[in-house]
Amino acid sequence: MGVEYVSRVPRPPLDGLIDDLYYLEGAPPYARLTLPASPAAFLIVNLGAPFRIRAGTDIETTEYADGCVVTTPSRALEFGYPPWTRSVGVHFKPWGPAPFLPMPAAELCDRPVSLEQAWGRPAIAELRDRLATAKGPYEMLTLIEEELMRRLCETAGLGLVRHTSRIIAATSGAAAIDDLRVSAGVSSTHLARRFKELVGVTPKRLARAYRFTATVLSINPAEPIDWADLANSAGYFDQAHFGHEFRAFTGLTPTRYVEVRRRFLREHPGHVLDGWPLPAD
Known part of the structure; x- marks a missing residue:
């Protein structure tokens, strides 16, 4: 079923x-x-x-x-x-x-x-x-x-974090953290503290997550993938940096990730959960 x-x-x-x-x-x-x-x-x-x-x-x-x-x-x-x-x-x-x-x-x-x-x-x-x-x-x-x-209750600092997070999201994580601080009109320490309190991670870590997610969602596992070109177009320093991010966010190498994604597509085509979760078995 x-x-x-x-x-x-x-x-x-x-x-x-x-x-x-x-x-x-x-x-x-x-x-x-x-x-x-x-x-x-x-x-x-x-x-x-x-x-x-x-x-x-x-x-x-x-x-x-x-x-x-x-x-x-x-x-x-x-x-x-x-x-x-x-x-x-x-x-x-x-x-x-x-x-x-x-x-x-x-x-x-x-x-x-x-x-x-x-x-x-x-x-x-x-x-x-x-x-x-x-x-x-x-x-x-x-x-x-x-x-x-x-x-629902009032939360101190929510407006600041929401405003900054939306900028990060709109740029797929490409916004410079120092520019975010200037835009928010607060110190880097204050901004990081608010993010940790309300999001759980720093603005830099959130930006990394947005960039990685946008990059992964652009991958078509049914087609050949030029990893070097993908890493470059996503703004990673080099392919090694890209591979490090992949392992940090998924626990897998890029090639292993695609293998697992292809398995999901092959075994459960059109499944409602396809697209982000991966089989761990």
Whole structure:
């Protein structure tokens, strides 16, 4: 069986923090999926059997029963799925989770927390019950949107981080960090501190993620790839630098990445999850 995936953009002001709300149910294409690091954050409310996340080879795999919150990662995450998964989630913009979290985003960088740790057991138990008894995906998305609207709070420095992040995004990470500081009218130290608090990574690291993501998404795995030309056009110093970034963000070499992407396309053509997650088996 396939996977049912439903998504929509939330209403203002949530649309300034969130790319989309989604519902996912079905059998995952692989028991383990690698999610390369990207300029994104997300929240998962789990309605099925527990799933597992491993954030790097030096961190133990953690099981999540109620769901989790992931701020902008600096390296690939490995997800382990049950045979059937069901969840409601939120794809945040890099600065998006901050108004909903009781802790600085830096504390969550590459260390996802459970929803119980973020919002408390009673609140999450009630939310999961309401979602589980909803009449369908669209009602579920309305419920999670209402929960987010209720939890939305003022966050110091959010305007600064959002403004600077949008410049980084608009230039696919090519904006000079010193120019960003000047545009923001603050010191480099202040800007970096705000980013760590609200995004989890520095402006420089976020810019690297935007550049890498734009470069990877431009790759057509079905065609021959001139890696030197791709690295040059993306603004990397040389092909070696490009290869280093690939390993840092995916845990794979460029050629191995394409092999894995081709495997996904070959084994699950047209799958709703194709495009970013990679089989880890």
